[in-house]
Amino acid sequence: MPIGLPKTPRLEAVPGVKLGTANAGISKAERDDVALITCPASTAVAAVFTNNLFSAAPVTVAKQHLSKCSPQALFINSGNANAATGVRGIQDAESVCERVAQELGLEKSAVLPFSTGVIGSRLPLSSMLKAIPECMHALSVDNWLAAAKAMMTTDTVPKGVSRRFTLGNANITLTGIAKGSGMIRPQMATMLGFVAMDAAVTRPVLQLLLRRAVSKSFNRITIDGDTSTNDACVLLATGQAEMEAIQHESDQRFAELERNIEQLFVELAQSLVRDGEGATKFVTIEVVGAATDGDAQGLAFAVAHSPLVKTALFASDPNWGRILAVIGRAGLDRLEINKVDVYVNDVAFVVNGERADTYTEESGQAVMAPEEIHLKICLGSGNARGLVWTTDLSYDYVKINAEYRS
Amino acid sequence: MPIGLPKTPRLEAVPGVKLGTANAGISKAERDDVALITCPASTAVAAVFTNNLFSAAPVTVAKQHLSKCSPQALFINSGNANAATGVRGIQDAESVCERVAQELGLEKSAVLPFSTGVIGSRLPLSSMLKAIPECMHALSVDNWLAAAKAMMTTDTVPKGVSRRFTLGNANITLTGIAKGSGMIRPQMATMLGFVAMDAAVTRPVLQLLLRRAVSKSFNRITIDGDTSTNDACVLLATGQAEMEAIQHESDQRFAELERNIEQLFVELAQSLVRDGEGATKFVTIEVVGAATDGDAQGLAFAVAHSPLVKTALFASDPNWGRILAVIGRAGLDRLEINKVDVYVNDVAFVVNGERADTYTEESGQAVMAPEEIHLKICLGSGNARGLVWTTDLSYDYVKINAEYRS
Numbered sequence: 001m002p003i004g005l006p007k008t009p010r011l012e013a014v015p016g017v018k019l020g021t022a023n024a025g026i027s028k029a030e031r032d033d034v035a036l037i038t039c040p041a042s043t044a045v046a047a048v049f050t051n052n053l054f055s056a057a058p059v060t061v062a063k064q065h066l067s068k069c070s071p072q073a074l075f076i077n078s079g080n081a082n083a084a085t086g087v088r089g090i091q092d093a094e095s096v097c098e099r100v101a102q103e104l105g106l107e108k109s110a111v112l113p114f115s116t117g118v119i120g121s122r123l124p125l126s127s128m129l130k131a132i133p134e135c136m137h138a139l140s141v142d143n144w145l146a147a148a149k150a151m152m153t154t155d156t157v158p159k160g161v162s163r164r165f166t167l168g169n170a171n172i173t174l175t176g177i178a179k180g181s182g183m184i185r186p187q188m189a190t191m192l193g194f195v196a197m198d199a200a201v202t203r204p205v206l207q208l209l210l211r212r213a214v215s216k217s218f219n220r221i222t223i224d225g226d227t228s229t230n231d232a233c234v235l236l237a238t239g240q241a242e243m244e245a246i247q248h249e250s251d252q253r254f255a256e257l258e259r260n261i262e263q264l265f266v267e268l269a270q271s272l273v274r275d276g277e278g279a280t281k282f283v284t285i286e287v288v289g290a291a292t293d294g295d296a297q298g299l300a301f302a303v304a305h306s307p308l309v310k311t312a313l314f315a316s317d318p319n320w321g322r323i324l325a326v327i328g329r330a331g332l333d334r335l336e337i338n339k340v341d342v343y344v345n346d347v348a349f350v351v352n353g354e355r356a357d358t359y360t361e362e363s364g365q366a367v368m369a370p371e372e373i374h375l376k377i378c379l380g381s382g383n384a385r386g387l388v389w390t391t392d393l394s395y396d397y398v399k400i401n402a403e404y405r406s
Numbered sequence: 407m408p409i410g411l412p413k414t415p416r417l418e419a420v421p422g423v424k425l426g427t428a429n430a431g432i433s434k435a436e437r438d439d440v441a442l443i444t445c446p447a448s449t450a451v452a453a454v455f456t457n458n459l460f461s462a463a464p465v466t467v468a469k470q471h472l473s474k475c476s477p478q479a480l481f482i483n484s485g486n487a488n489a490a491t492g493v494r495g496i497q498d499a500e501s502v503c504e505r506v507a508q509e510l511g512l513e514k515s516a517v518l519p520f521s522t523g524v525i526g527s528r529l530p531l532s533s534m535l536k537a538i539p540e541c542m543h544a545l546s547v548d549n550w551l552a553a554a555k556a557m558m559t560t561d562t563v564p565k566g567v568s569r570r571f572t573l574g575n576a577n578i579t580l581t582g583i584a585k586g587s588g589m590i591r592p593q594m595a596t597m598l599g600f601v602a603m604d605a606a607v608t609r610p611v612l613q614l615l616l617r618r619a620v621s622k623s624f625n626r627i628t629i630d631g632d633t634s635t636n637d638a639c640v641l642l643a644t645g646q647a648e649m650e651a652i653q654h655e656s657d658q659r660f661a662e663l664e665r666n667i668e669q670l671f672v673e674l675a676q677s678l679v680r681d682g683e684g685a686t687k688f689v690t691i692e693v694v695g696a697a698t699d700g701d702a703q704g705l706a707f708a709v710a711h712s713p714l715v716k717t718a719l720f721a722s723d724p725n726w727g728r729i730l731a732v733i734g735r736a737g738l739d740r741l742e743i744n745k746v747d748v749y750v751n752d753v754a755f756v757v758n759g760e761r762a763d764t765y766t767e768e769s770g771q772a773v774m775a776p777e778e779i780h781l782k783i784c785l786g787s788g789n790a791r792g793l794v795w796t797t798d799l800s801y802d803y804v805k806i807n808a809e810y811r812s
Contacts, residue, residue, distance in 0.1 A: 053734040053735070119726075120730070224714060314804065320526060324526070325589065325633070328458035329591075
């Protein structure tokens, strides 16, 4: 069960953005598994992709198309990642784009493909092509939830967030959806995330906003440390709100826009962790007092990836020795072990590298019991901070991933 | 159940080395949990220790004592790691050494302490001190198995190996014991390993032999990627065999000695993996054709640590896409994805970065079914090789580590 997430997010329409879904029979489940998202020609589009060198065919094709023209359609499928499929995988992704472009009267390169699911199988092309007209007929500004559902693989709930805010005199709607709950350690983006708003922003500014928001959100989450081959995150700005376009970072509306985008991205990224495979805990790992940013963020990820810390979290076991063991082996540039403090919420577990005098097993157990836990490591070696959101490691993580293809 | 290990290893006495065990009541189980190992004054001693910066008190004390004189006694306890225990932990370890030294009529620094178990609790000093005379009375050359049992924590079987060989005209006996099945990713040594022989070797040569053997054995295994705070490995050479001491690497007997030591260390290291927490598979991960040694060994470890690869191994699922995903995110210096081949035993899964034409799901499933699996990754980028032995990730790994302290 996801931790602190609604079963159904309430998602606001973004003027100009339409979505339609269909069942192409890719996954065994009887549900829609392809989604089409369209936006007007005025739309600025920014995107970031996985840095996994075994990137999937749709990632390669989407990058090529982005370099040619500004996209007006995104086509997404779940159930099959179209990764490690070689030249034929590229051709399949191009074929999908071509058919979507024909139906919509666009250039092929105005369509971006996205896939998520099992790696190493060819797309079921004919059934996917057949589903495209159905997606088109379903196009509606009110289909954000349906699109979020069509992207799901091992996700247990559709994930999405909306915000409304003003920029100057303009009322802006910002809505995003995302999927992913395993093979999650994004390094540029999440598995799949699509965010749109009606604000008017030039493409370079939009790309800056996306890059910064991703670095503070999707690039700070990890479920199992495995970076996907298909990570992609797209931010659309349709420009249909009544405002002059923001053309520069120095525009006084920029900060307000950035704050709202960042908050939505953080909420969306956290929602992936809250629905992480087998997750019973939502854990914030904060590192302060590190000598360098690399030490801070590196240690936060090392703790988040430790199977021993993760199983202790699953057991609600205040086994803080395992945290110290990770700190000691994390390869930090600077570590003075007698300056290390470890807190969970407001309970000091470790002070100056040893068990805190005030610590009791009872206080430790009590603070480890809730579903949401804040673990703070103070290194006392500098001023750098790191932050990661993660999950525990449960029987169900093993079960889900042992049975994924069966 | 351990994979391909006897319930009880057959261990040969090493002339001059005596062992005695007792129950000090440290762990809840009704079994011996402390062990004393003694050796004659003639013995050369080499040792390597964890590079975890949060090293345990016994590691600190053992290093100090080694710098002062040549050890004649090792005192080992299981159930409590005496780690993250600060100055008092150091004092406790010194107290144990002092009492052992008194009983044996030695200098305190001729005794080395070793501990393994839960991190962060003080040693139960008085009951440990009481158990020392009992260990002394039990001292016998035939107690290798008893000592291997006394070191166990989550180990399900005692682990040890003996070899006999000749060096010139001398008959040599080499016997080693080791413990450890979780928090295993040694980086200088294993959790605890003690190996002795009656060969005559000078200390510098012995240290060289130990360092090389460890690099090819314990430093190539990983169960969960977590390096222990207490790793230590000791090699004793009593010199009681009828031979002139080997004083230099150029001695013509050196190669034969090194070969035997390395083979015993590999077998001992593999035995830890075979009894790894929750292990149902013993997996050899071989990387060939890498551009650099760092790429080769780094990739082997990255694959070995991937929760997705490990759960697929548990399920005997030939989900090779997960292996490619790790290769793509492993941060290799050089990677040409269209040159990558992946084999399991003799079955080609991936050729030139795509599913092999000859691959079938049936052949993949058949080759993944056995308990012992050889996974080979060919990068085609150079000549460097890497090798790691590891386990899968099972329900029982989660169970053992969620319940470790309860």
